[in-house]
Amino acid sequence: MSEQLRSFFGCGLDDDRTFDLNDYGDSIPRWCVGCGDHGVLSAVKRMMRDQRLLPERTVFVSGIGCSSRFPHYLDTYGFHGIHGRALPIATGVKLSRPDLDVFVVTGDGDCCSIGAGHWLHATRYNIDMTVLLLDNAIYGLTKNQTSPTTPEGFETNTQPHGTYLPALNPLSTALGVTNASFVAQTADWVPAHLLATLKAAYEHVGFSFVRILQRCPKFSAPVFSEQARTPDLHELLFHSDGITVPSLDKIYKHRLEHDPSDLDRARSLAEDTERTRLGIFFKDATRPCYNAIRHLPTYTAAQNIERLNRELDRYAV
Amino acid sequence: MTRRLLTGNGAAAWGARLADVDYVPAFPITPQTEIIEQLGAWIDAGELPARMVTLESEHSMLTAAGAAAATGVRVFTATSSQGLLYAMEMLYTVAGWRAPFVLVNVSRALAAPVTLETDHNDVLAARDTGFLQLHCATCQEVLDSVLLAYRLAEHPRVRLPAIVNLDGFTLSFTREPVEIPEPAVVRRFLPGFDPQSVRFRASEPVSQAVAVLGGTPYSYFRYEMHRATEQAIAAFEEVAADFERATGRRHAALETHRMNDAEIAFVMLGSFATKAVDAVDRLRESGVRAGLVRPRLVRPWPAAALRESLAGVRGVAVVDQNLSMGKGGILHAELASTLYGVPDAPVLTSFIGGLGGRNIAPEEFFQMASVTREAAQTGQAPEPRLLFTAQELREVRRLQGIALAERHETTHSGAERSAP
Numbered sequence: 010m011s012e013q014l015r016s017f018f019g020c021g022l023d024d025d026r027t028f029d030l031n032d033y034g035d036s037i038p039r040w041c042v043g044c045g046d047h048g049v050l051s052a053v054k055r056m057m058r059d060q061r062l063l064p065e066r067t068v069f070v071s072g073i074g075c076s077s078r079f080p081h082y083l084d085t086y087g088f089h090g091i092h093g094r095a096l097p098i099a100t101g102v103k104l105s106r107p108d109l110d111v112f113v114v115t116g117d118g119d120c121c122s123i124g125a126g127h128w129l130h131a132t133r134y135n136i137d138m139t140v141l142l143l144d145n146a147i148y149g150l151t152k153n154q155t156s157p158t159t160p161e162g163f164e165t166n167t168q169p170h171g172t173y174l175p176a177l178n179p180l181s182t183a184l185g186v187t188n189a190s191f192v193a194q195t196a197d198w199v200p201a202h203l204l205a206t207l208k209a210a211y212e213h214v215g216f217s218f219v220r221i222l223q224r225c226p227k228f229s230a231p232v233f234s235e236q237a238r239t240p241d242l243h244e245l246l247f248h249s250d251g252i253t254v255p256s257l258d259k260i261y262k263h264r265l266e267h268d269p270s271d272l273d274r275a276r277s278l279a280e281d282t283e284r285t286r287l288g289i290f291f292k293d294a295t296r297p298c299y300n301a302i303r304h305l306p307t308y309t310a311a312q313n314i315e316r317l318n319r320e321l322d323r324y325a326v
Numbered sequence: 327m328t329r330r331l332l333t334g335n336g337a338a339a340w341g342a343r344l345a346d347v348d349y350v351p352a353f354p355i356t357p358q359t360e361i362i363e364q365l366g367a368w369i370d371a372g373e374l375p376a377r378m379v380t381l382e383s384e385h386s387m388l389t390a391a392g393a394a395a396a397t398g399v400r401v402f403t404a405t406s407s408q409g410l411l412y413a414m415e416m417l418y419t420v421a422g423w424r425a426p427f428v429l430v431n432v433s434r435a436l437a438a439p440v441t442l443e444t445d446h447n448d449v450l451a452a453r454d455t456g457f458l459q460l461h462c463a464t465c466q467e468v469l470d471s472v473l474l475a476y477r478l479a480e481h482p483r484v485r486l487p488a489i490v491n492l493d494g495f496t497l498s499f500t501r502e503p504v505e506i507p508e509p510a511v512v513r514r515f516l517p518g519f520d521p522q523s524v525r526f527r528a529s530e531p532v533s534q535a536v537a538v539l540g541g542t543p544y545s546y547f548r549y550e551m552h553r554a555t556e557q558a559i560a561a562f563e564e565v566a567a568d569f570e571r572a573t574g575r576r577h578a579a580l581e582t583h584r585m586n587d588a589e590i591a592f593v594m595l596g597s598f599a600t601k602a603v604d605a606v607d608r609l610r611e612s613g614v615r616a617g618l619v620r621p622r623l624v625r626p627w628p629a630a631a632l633r634e635s636l637a638g639v640r641g642v643a644v645v646d647q648n649l650s651m652g653k654g655g656i657l658h659a660e661l662a663s664t665l666y667g668v669p670d671a672p673v674l675t676s677f678i679g680g681l682g683g684r685n686i687a688p689e690e691f692f693q694m695a696s697v698t699r700e701a702a703q704t705g706q707a708p709e710p711r712l713l714f715t716a717q718e719l720r721e722v723r724r725l726q727g728i729a730l731a732e733r734h735e736t737t738h739s740g741a742e743r744s745a746p
Contacts (some may be wrong), residue, residue: 092412151356
């Protein structure tokens with residue numbers, strides 16, 4: 010939340026509370042052992058602690074899928090919605106309560122398949138929220154069916170001889186939408202980068218879209234197993250206006266300077282999937298946010314009636 | 327003919343395989359996913375010469391199903407619960423296209439709150455869409471009903487899509503011995519799809535799904551669907567008789583159990599009615615002349631058969647595994663309108679039970695029988711009631727207590743922290 014909004018709603022600024030990780034939830038998640046969601050949950054809690062987010066001013070919205078269990082494991086406000094509808098629910102929350110920090114946790118099924126229509130428009134509305142796409146390239150909750158991001162040729166229960174279509178590229182899709190304002194990619198197996206990306210996404214005012222490559226040890230383990238063990242298959246995008254994690258430089262040798270304001274280059278970098286690129290592809294804080302530019306009536310109906318009565322009362326004898 | 331242990335989902339897949347379907351648009355959802363996975367495996371192994379496409383949602387899946395059927399091929403698809411509701415817009419639309427195909431719905435209670443086990447609010451939400459509805463109680467019936475549903479849907483006097491309904495978990499994941507008919511036997515009962523007027527032929531282009539402006543043509547086409555559904559009662563008799571000749575198994579529009587001299591009767595849908603079969607037998611042992619009526623067809627609604635089977639019965643306990651908010655049980659309302667004005671009609675009592683898969687215990691059937699007998703004697707039906715025990719209420723109150731305490735603790739500690 011911007012400082013302006015904090016002061017407008019009279020919260021936050023004078024709140025000197027600090028939190029530890031357990032203040033954001035200490036229950037044990039029911040994800041499989043080795044699931045990347047555990048790491049994302051830890052990183053989210055660390056980011057909230059570092060940013061001193063107030064649990065009672067924070068909302069996590071999800072749809073349906075393994076990752077959509079997220080709100081259950083956080084002691085913030087939560088909304089476990091229905092399949093594909095996390096983004097419109099979050100839109101409703103943010104438009105009526107702009108003082109709240111809104112996060113959306115969605116998956117490659119929820120966001121890129123059944124909810125894809127909402128994804129496009131939520132990107133264009135550019136409402137101030139942080140969207141985490143936990144992409145494990147499979148339908149995990151229903152146990153091993155092809156999702157839009159399942160790699161071509163990968164065998165699943167619905168396409169046993171290998172997935173037919175080329176995988177949808179969530180980064181190029183997001184970067185192709187008019188008025189996109191923040192698109193980044195990180196991975197559950199690079200915790201320092203994940204944390205830095207979450208922080209940057211939270212700080213960006215607008216629709217921050219973060220694709221998190223996420224391991225599913227049960228159904229799509231081969232998709233990311235080699236990458237997760239091989240730093241050389243990655244390329245870290247760095248820039249003074251992007252993400253810089255010096256502690257990773259020794260391990261991740263391939264680094265590329267990329268100015269996140271360069272949309273054309275962002276698109277070509279996203280399109281080339283030979284290397285797993287982590288970092289901010291695109292960021293533009295000047296893009297209009299729907300919540301900032303929409304026309305709201307100055308007064309509510311009740312206020313109008315009260316004003317009218319007050320005016321007429323002046324002439325009462 | 328082979329006899330095999332199959333789950334309800336496995337039986338549904340076998341039905342589709344034996345019907346020689348051409349096209350299967352699919353989208354996974356618990357507890358249905360096993361059906362499309364089984365079909366996927368057969369197609370992949372070359373055992374089923376069909377095409378299968380996984381779409382990006384149930385809405386697209388139903389659209390693809392209807393459109394494919396309108397080109398004149400035999401289509402099968404399956405969904406459940408939220409998926410059926412998400413496809414609701416297209417259920418009305420494709421039924422209006424008059425393109426017959428079969429949709430298996432594996433009933434699961436609707437959100438919110440999100441849950442997984444069965445009740446019938448999902449399939450009954452599709453009651454007025456124009457889809458025919460066949461409700462199953464056993465795995466054998468699931469396989470047979472898929473075949474019956476194709477014959478009924480494709481019947482020249484009907485020509486409407488059909489839903490075959492089975493209960494999630496209680497039937498979808500329960501293994502029962504199922505007789506799988508020989509493909510040759512099925513082919514005699516269910517020959518290849520004759521698309522008649524709905525077909526694709528390059529030399530004879532037609533426009534389908536055109537708009538009508540004005541109430542006159544609209545009323546005409548909608549009422550035609552209603553008439554076609556009514557005609558499906560007689561068509562079903564014909565189809566069921568053919569099926570019996572082919573397989574030896576009889577599936578009537580209504581299944582009855584010990585109704586001959588029944589004084590009171592239960593009316594229920596789906597697999598939970600098998601609990602009532604057991605309860606009726608126990609009641610009979612204790613001297614109560616009880617019986618069970620289970621409509622297999624819900625659309626078309628077998629009104630005449632219901633009136634006939636309930637003639638002479640003094641009290642009927644309608645057990646609704648659904649809830650129409652502010653009204654009560656849907657089956658109760660349907661049956662009440664069916665019996666209204668019938669001389670010496672039985673008194674109806676209304677019970678809501680089995681929501682979200684909640685069990686209905688034998689003692690609850692005894693209680694319902696007792697309430698219904700009393701109602702029959704006094705001629706006064708009590709208010710509808712929910713089957714829910716004091717023990718269950720205590721458990722919910724206990725959980726609410728924990729939630730309240732946690733909330734209080736959170737608020738309290740928050741206030742403490744923020745104090746200077």
